[in-house]
Amino acid sequence: MTFDYDLFVIGGGSGGVRAARIAAGEHGARVGLAEESRMGGTCVIRGCVPKKLMIFASQAPLLAEEMRGYGWQQAQTGHFDWTAFRGKLDEELTRLENAYTRNAERAGVQIFHQRARLADHHTVELADGTRKSAKHILIAVGGRPARIGIPGDEHALVSDDLFLMDELPRRALLVGGGFIACEYATILNGMGVDTSQAYRGDMVLRGFDLEAREMATQQLTDIGVDLRLGLTPVRLSKEAGRIAVQFSDGSTDHFDAVFFATGRSPYTGGLGLENTGVRLRPTGAIEVDEWSQSSVPSIFAVGDVTDRVNLTPVAIREGHAFADTIFGARPRKVRHDLVASAVYLRPGELGSIGLTEEEARGRGPVDVYSAVFRPMRSMFAGSNARTLMKLLVEPETDRVLGCHIFGPEAGEMIQIAAIPITMGCTKADFDATMAVHPTAAEELVTMRHPTRRHDAAKVA
Ligand code: NDP
Numbered sequence: 001m002t003f004d005y006d007l008f009v010i011g012g013g014s015g016g017v018r019a020a021r022i023a024a025g026e027h028g029a030r031v032g033l034a035e036e037s038r039m040g041g042t043c044v045i046r047g048c049v050p051k052k053l054m055i056f057a058s059q060a061p062l063l064a065e066e067m068r069g070y071g072w073q074q075a076q077t078g079h080f081d082w083t084a085f086r087g088k089l090d091e092e093l094t095r096l097e098n099a100y101t102r103n104a105e106r107a108g109v110q111i112f113h114q115r116a117r118l119a120d121h122h123t124v125e126l127a128d129g130t131r132k133s134a135k136h137i138l139i140a141v142g143g144r145p146a147r148i149g150i151p152g153d154e155h156a157l158v159s160d161d162l163f164l165m166d167e168l169p170r171r172a173l174l175v176g177g178g179f180i181a182c183e184y185a186t187i188l189n190g191m192g193v194d195t196s197q198a199y200r201g202d203m204v205l206r207g208f209d210l211e212a213r214e215m216a217t218q219q220l221t222d223i224g225v226d227l228r229l230g231l232t233p234v235r236l237s238k239e240a241g242r243i244a245v246q247f248s249d250g251s252t253d254h255f256d257a258v259f260f261a262t263g264r265s266p267y268t269g270g271l272g273l274e275n276t277g278v279r280l281r282p283t284g285a286i287e288v289d290e291w292s293q294s295s296v297p298s299i300f301a302v303g304d305v306t307d308r309v310n311l312t313p314v315a316i317r318e319g320h321a322f323a324d325t326i327f328g329a330r331p332r333k334v335r336h337d338l339v340a341s342a343v344y345l346r347p348g349e350l351g352s353i354g355l356t357e358e359e360a361r362g363r364g365p366v367d368v369y370s371a372v373f374r375p376m377r378s379m380f381a382g383s384n385a386r387t388l389m390k391l392l393v394e395p396e397t398d399r400v401l402g403c404h405i406f407g408p409e410a411g412e413m414i415q416i417a418a419i420p421i422t423m424g425c426t427k428a429d430f431d432a433t434m435a436v437h438p439t440a441a442e443e444l445v446t447m448r449h450p451t452r453r454h455d456a457a458k459v460a
């Protein structure tokens with residue numbers, strides 16, 4: 001049987017574009033790709049990239065405060081010009097979108113700027129009705145923000161909407177305590193918005209190391225976010241142009257904008273999966289094996305639509321490994337067990353890799369090397385901000401099982417620490433490394449004695 005393409009990719013985000021480029025450019029496959037929205041996907045257009053630029057923009061008041069502590073007595077930020085920032089942001093996103101398109105086309109990928117759905121195991125139907133057959137199909141359609149299904153939740157915005165707002169709200173509520181809620185609360189607060197955050201739990205960033213979560217929770221309050229814990233909205237309604245929010249404790253408050261940051265769902269609806277028999281997991285994610293292959297042999301899936309580790313670099317690796325395996329005769333799997341990540345808060349970020357202390361002690365004895373200190377830079381300025389450096393070490397093997405950093409530039413630091421930890425390094429390797437002085441990160445190589453040891457395995 002002959003096909004129009006060797007590979008047809010649905011979705012022009014990080015995972016899909018990487019797979020398409022490698023398959024076409026490096027392995028000579030005939031590749032088609034359909035994208036219904038802007039090339040670049042969640043990360044480039046409405047996620048990591050614009051978010052990080054907003055984090056940079058939002059840190060000015062904290063920097064000014066710090067600099068006043070260094071003697072710049074008049075340091076002030078003035079008023080944040082959202083319109084000017086958004087104009088520059090739009091230009092930057094357009095530049096990146098064009099680069100994504102150009103690079104894919106240069107590799108030989110044929111791009112269709114339309115929605116596509118599956119017609120059968122080897123056929124994709126585009127929105128204009130044309131059909132394309134392919135020996136392999138890759139689904140890389142990502143995820144979409146999930147709403148919590150309370151009355152009036154249509155009045156709320158989701159993370160995508162922030163980047164499109166004509167003006168910033170005067171008073172905003174973030175709902176949730178995960179990556180997006182905490183980052184958005186930090187951003188809006190830094191841009192001068194009167195910001196509240198309602199989270200149903202007692203500490204934000206569930207799943208991360210507890211000590212780091214405590215510091216993140218404290219920091220949100222310290223920078224001025226009105227963090228309301230153990231609380232969640234139960235009803236929203238429109239009142240005189242504002243949104244009235246009724247909370248689970250019976251209280252009501254009014255906001256100019258309410259953002260749900262309550263998780264994301266795989267974007268599998270309307271994809272025609274019923275025409276193929278591709279199996280889904282209970283979450284709606286496409287079930288794949290370690291080769292990213294679905295229950296239908298000709299159909300593969302990578303990225304957030306598979307709900308494995310929902311991070312851009314992981315999707316890129318999955319897409320690359322898929323292309324090398326299928327078209328390059330270089331079978332490659334992706335490790336999902338040791339993935340570093342960062343939550344971009346201010347002034348302290350949270351960088352993390354490997355087991356948390358709670359997970360590690362649930363598996364057996366663990367030595368905890370934990371240093372909490374006031375870093376030189378902010379302490380001089382009079383700030384009480386604390387930094388955390390933590391290593392979790394398996395006593396029997398001396399292997400480093402996890403590393404958690406809370407403090408300025410923790411994202412940068414964890415990227416570097418992730419290299420030896422991924423290589424399987426020991427605590428002795430950290431000890432043998434000469435410190436760079438004076439840095440905050442030198443603490444990672446100068447912690448001589450365990451702060452505590454958990455002996456017996458306890459359920460995390
Ligand atoms: P998360 O899964 O991180 O957090 C969802 C939050 O919403 C949790 O606090 C959760 O509470 C809460 N929640 C879920 N359902 C409800 C409900 N029905 N009522 C009230 N609260 C609810 O999702 P995000 O939306 O923050 O981010 C989505 C994904 O995007 C992340 O998992 C991550 O993979 C990715 N991301 C990564 C970033 C990075 O790497 N820096 C930045 C932004 C996003 P609870 O904890 O109690 O379940």
